[in-house]
Amino acid sequence: MVSAPFLVSAPGKVILFGEHAAVYGKPAIAAAVSLRSYLLTTKHAPEFSDVVTLEFPDVELQYSWKILSLPWNVVPKRSMDTVRPPSELNTALMEALEQSLVAVLHPLQRSAALAFLYLYLCLCNPDMPGMTFSVRSTLPIGAGLGSSASVSVCLAAALCLLSGEVSPPETKGDDDSDFNAANYANIELIDAWAFLGERCLHGNPSGIDNAVASHGGAVMFQRMTKGNPNVRESMRNFPPLKLLLIDSRQPRRTAVQVANVATLLQNYPLVTEPILNGIQALTSEAYKLLLMPNEKCDDLWEERLRELVRVNHGLLVALGVSHPKLEAIRMAADELEIGETKLTGAGGGGCAITLVKRDVEESRILELKERLEGHGFEVFETSLGGFGAGCLLPTKSDATEWEEWEEKLFSLHHMLGLGDREDIQKTVGVGSIDGWAFW
Numbered sequence: 001m002v003s004a005p006f007l008v009s010a011p012g013k014v015i016l017f018g019e020h021a022a023v024y025g026k027p028a029i030a031a032a033v034s035l036r037s038y039l040l041t042t043k044h045a046p047e048f049s050d051v052v053t054l055e056f057p058d059v060e061l062q063y064s065w066k067i068l069s070l071p072w073n074v075v076p077k078r079s080m081d082t083v084r085p086p087s088e089l090n091t092a093l094m095e096a097l098e099q100s101l102v103a104v105l106h107p108l109q110r111s112a113a114l115a116f117l118y119l120y121l122c123l124c125n126p127d128m129p130g131m132t133f134s135v136r137s138t139l140p141i142g143a144g145l146g147s148s149a150s151v152s153v154c155l156a157a158a159l160c161l162l163s164g165e166v167s168p169p170e171t172k173g174d175d176d177s178d179f180n181a182a183n184y185a186n187i188e189l190i191d192a193w194a195f196l197g198e199r200c201l202h203g204n205p206s207g208i209d210n211a212v213a214s215h216g217g218a219v220m221f222q223r224m225t226k227g228n229p230n231v232r233e234s235m236r237n238f239p240p241l242k243l244l245l246i247d248s249r250q251p252r253r254t255a256v257q258v259a260n261v262a263t264l265l266q267n268y269p270l271v272t273e274p275i276l277n278g279i280q281a282l283t284s285e286a287y288k289l290l291l292m293p294n295e296k297c298d299d300l301w302e303e304r305l306r307e308l309v310r311v312n313h314g315l316l317v318a319l320g321v322s323h324p325k326l327e328a329i330r331m332a333a334d335e336l337e338i339g340e341t342k343l344t345g346a347g348g349g350g351c352a353i354t355l356v357k358r359d360v361e362e363s364r365i366l367e368l369k370e371r372l373e374g375h376g377f378e379v380f381e382t383s384l385g386g387f388g389a390g391c392l393l394p395t396k397s398d399a400t401e402w403e404e405w406e407e408k409l410f411s412l413h414h415m416l417g418l419g420d421r422e423d424i425q426k427t428v429g430v431g432s433i434d435g436w437a438f439w
Contacts, residue, residue: 152213169186208232
């Protein structure tokens with residue numbers, strides 16, 4: 001069991017291969033990106049020990065609840081023999097929580113608060129001291145990059161640590177491919193609880209977003225039909241790949257794009273089915289590449305992966321789910337020979353990704369960023385793959401012995417006062433601060 005304060009973090013994701021074909025039971029591959037959410041857990045002062053607070057400045061959410069006013073009486077009792085949570089939400093608890101959220105009017109804020117309270121009630125107990133859970137993110141919200149799953153994994157990880165359901169990550173060997181059974185069991189449990197958080201947010205999610213945010217690397221996911229269990233395979237050992245993530249800022253609705261492809265399939269099955277089968281085939285090829293040992297991930301390996309990115313985008317264009325803004329992004333990257341570009345997610349707007357060539361000069365990347373930002377797009381330099389969920393604990397249990405930097409790092413006031421994404425990354429970010437450990 002871990003005591004506050006501490007930090008947890010989880011990555012966002014992009015769909016790398018398989019969009020739209022996944023709707024028809026074909027595999028898709030999603031991969032973690034280095035843009036992440038962060039959650040700081042701190043104890044309240046003694047005079048507020050009967051209150052639990054959720055702070056999420058990025059969605060303008062700040063709300064507190066009296067701990068004993070929460071509906072503990074309807075929390076489902078868990079069997080002592082059962083480690084994993086149920087996959088379905090408890091209806092009685094969901095209905096009771098709706099009553100606790102009548103003052104939270106904004107739909108996004110309400111959903112975030114619902115996911116938090118559901119996990120808090122299931123994993124904690126009314127005797128726990130009052131705490132604040134403050135969330136900050138370097139991920140753009142609502143851009144199809146798994147920001148909600150990233151936050152759900154952070155909530156699940158923090159609450160599992162507090163309740164003793166999981167232990168902090170154990171130190172891995174020098175070889176990142178070393179399998180650690182304790183770490184794997186812990187991250188599987190965090191993933192399962194995060195999936196319930198996602199159900200609070202989205203109703204019937206696929207599970208791929210929280211799987212990537214938990215495990216990192218990449219995940220091949222296939223939703224099966226006729227009652228067969230879904231397929232999910234993790235790929236954690238390929239090297240991080242440089243990626244440009246470009247938000248077109250073109251609003252889109254996933255349901256509209258999915259419906260358009262369904263109509264195309266109905267009207268032209270002999271034309272559309274081969275396109276979906278082609279996406280399935282290239283996803284399978286990508287899966288084989290991503291499973292290769294690290295020492296075989298050379299320039300030729302990266303070139304083949306980029307080729308699949310290019311072909312996948314062409315097939316998505318044939319399905320009619322691109323957009324002129326996405327094509328403008330792709331053409332600009334092609335002109336500067338940066339790498340290969342495809343839309344990611346539902347399309348019709350949203351984001352594109354460019355898998356950058358290893359030897360591209362930084363000046364050309366800067367030129368592309370300036371050109372795209374000049375057209376109103378937002379560009380993020382990130383990497384593909386990398387770590388999943390992790391935590392950062394104070395070096396000493398006694399706060400009076402902390403160094404000045406550590407006192408600032410675990411300060412609620414400082415966390416809430418952080419500015420833009422760069423400020424968050426520089427202050428608490430994975431890769432910027434030593435001490436982060438990963439399950």
